[in-house]
Amino acid sequence: MTIVLLAYVAVGLGVNDTVPLDLLTHGGALLALTVGFHIVLRWRASYADPLMLPIASLLNGLGLVMIHRLDLAKGPESEMAGRQVMWSALAVVVAALVLVFLRDHRRLRRYTYTFMAAGLIFLLLPLVPGLGRQIYGARIWIGIGPLSFQPGEVAKILLAIFFAGYLVQTRDALSLVGRKILGFPLPRARDLGPILIAWIASLMVLVLERDLGSSLLFFGLFVAMLYVATERISWIAIGLGLFAGGAYLAYLLFDHVQQRVMFWLDPWSDAALAQSDQLVRGLMGMGAGGLLGTGLGQGHPYLTYFAESDFIVPSFAEELGLVGLFAILMLYGLLVERGLRTALGTRDGFGKLLATGLTFSIAMQLFVVVGGVTRVIPLTGLTTPFLSQGGSSLLANWAIVAILLRISDHARRPVPPAKPMATPPSGQAVVTS
Template identity: 55%
Template sequence: MATIVSYTAHPRRLTQALLLVLAAAIGLGAYSLVALGRYEQLPEQLPAVAIGTGVLIVLLQAAVMWRAPYADPVILPIVVLLNLLGITVIESVHAANEIYGIRTSASADRQMLWAIIGVALCIGVLVLLRDHRPLRRYTWISAVVGAVLLLLPLAPVIGDSRNGSKIWINIAGYSFQPAELAKIAFAIFFAGYLVSRRDTLALAGPKVLGIQLPRWSDFGPILVAWGFAMAVLVLQTDLGTSLMFFGLFVAMLYVATDRLSWLVIGAVMFLPPAVFAATQMSHVQTRITCWLDPLSRENFSSCEQIGQGLFGLANGGLFGTGLGEGRPDVVPHAESDFVFTSFAEEMGMVGSFALLLLYLLLVQRALRAAVGISDGFGTLLAGGLGFVLALQVFVVVGGLTRVIPLTGLTLPFLAAGGSSLVCNWIIAGILVRLSDAARRPAARQVPGAAAPPARREAEASA
């Protein structure tokens, strides 16, 4: 006879509460320093912002204690801090634009509203999604939903084209980027699809140039994903989104099979369409030119945005100009596409590295949850969501620092925009749920102890 005894585990909810308070204090302090730097006085709405932030972190803490008591205590504090820092930078950009007479639609107040919606949806995920495993039932539904969302900007009435890319929809005056929600749906689909076919995809095939390739019959899934990514590239002329989705699939494929050859295959397959975009699409050609030589006399007028962004990075130096002391108003879209340069100018290299470490820690916690989950679907889902956050940060920061050509992705939790912020809060809720499953104490059998009554009855009937 044996009984089930649970391991002793520490929920660490007090740690999370203290970290949430610390994140709120840092964020509100930064928000106050922007007003002191721009107007030499504390912001009038500081009490309201502080009370609202306090209410939201209390609700987050209560939801985690109620529904996910063993969740990772670091994920939500990082997300709260990133969100507050994003609001701070947007407020700095908005204030600078007002001082120098530049009209802008983005504001910290609007971003706060989106943050409230995002937190509400995050709490909704924690309350309604008691277990991540039922999501696997919706594998193919998620694929259809993701495809519809991704192709929605091509619709003739609601589709909206900006800066040469068709990645927006406009309904009743409100804009939304469906690809942000589609990445969640595709992560669920890829996780459900790959977990059921991981053994087949891991089988060895022919060996070419020293690389062990999979069987030719198993190329179907990656060809479909490649074709869909290329359709997005050609029809929506958006290299960043196509790279994100194809990279997400290849990375999850590697996690599922543990075969490096899939990464090599994915890189080789994405190279021809990237070359096609660089040679045949005018706005991609412009970005390639700005990547190679943005400060030359011939290119400066067409590359003014990235050139001014580089000047802002240089102006920040090692320790930055100080919050509310920079000139983000000279950089177009400084609160959205170039929000990292606005942050780096005022916080310097030290602050920029600290910001990147926050992202690195968030991705590490997602991968840690992926390693700790016992079921393959949860492992792939956590790994995929962690990778898509890491890829977005690399693509955005790499583009702004000229490591790679600039693309049209947003910096998670920092850039202005409701669609990005709300969907990333949903991802945060899913990661909290997955980390709770990974950290929840396992049960062990103690030989010789009496089994519970329900188990004795089951054993007797057997």
């Protein structure tokens, strides 16, 4: 919280040359949220990992600071930071409720196929007439009055639980080796069904909802968990082959995929600039930041479209520089490392797969976002976990942290010593089988 408040002061000094008058009010609210969650964590999961909560709180707080900074640039009519504060409070409360009511993560395994059905429903909600909304070509939102929500964020958690429950039941069959091609062991043909279903489902998301990022995230999540469950590299090879084939097919069939590839290959071309200069503005902003950045409140990140959501990473890179951006990426790296360490320490197979899947979803989403804005891969439009504006993303990622904390509490909790066998009375024979 000290780092967040210092950043908040730096924004005030950089924009208005004054310390913000509401520093104590906002700082007290953030501190109350964090301390409240910490108390719930010590009450319900006292052995949980000690780094996940500080990292998530710091990332969330830095996101609030940058959104507030962009609010100041847009004028008093902009209220993005106020809405984000309310969503942050709601997300922390939801995460605390998850810790309170989910006493044992293994209970989730009982409802494996229920989570599958719920995940598919959430995934398809944007296609419901009158409920789904199409924004900038992608139909990934639902709207109820003035409120909008991205159900795919919830779907990734539900599907990760389903994948973990399904794979822990079938991993022995999926681990069997069929034929070898050029010395490379391949799974049996009858076992290819799950990965083909996941591939077709990801293509449906791409075709029907025109959402390249979510399609990549869901399919990558399943392939990664499949590899962890079976320890077969052949599944990775098959998954990469299916993804390459699906991506090429989508490029041939859909104009919006061709546009993304054009922006990726040459965003400065006349054809690309005639459609959008968003990526170019983000790249120029990062270039202006250089090594150490312009300083919080002293750059021009607001010149980039959607600087508070899709392009919040270039916003930080401009004002904090390459050093500041690497520090933020290191925080994500630590969060992913703690999640994977939790998976390694968990004593049940379901918990290992669930912790791995949830951690991979954060890592994969971050790679897709940062890779897109830096032209490593085509831009997809996903939000950066904890940093970007958006209530649905905050709710989902705080819920992921809560589940990981619950699993880590189980993994780090000492195993109770076995009770010694009762000594029979003198002269009484002991019968053993």
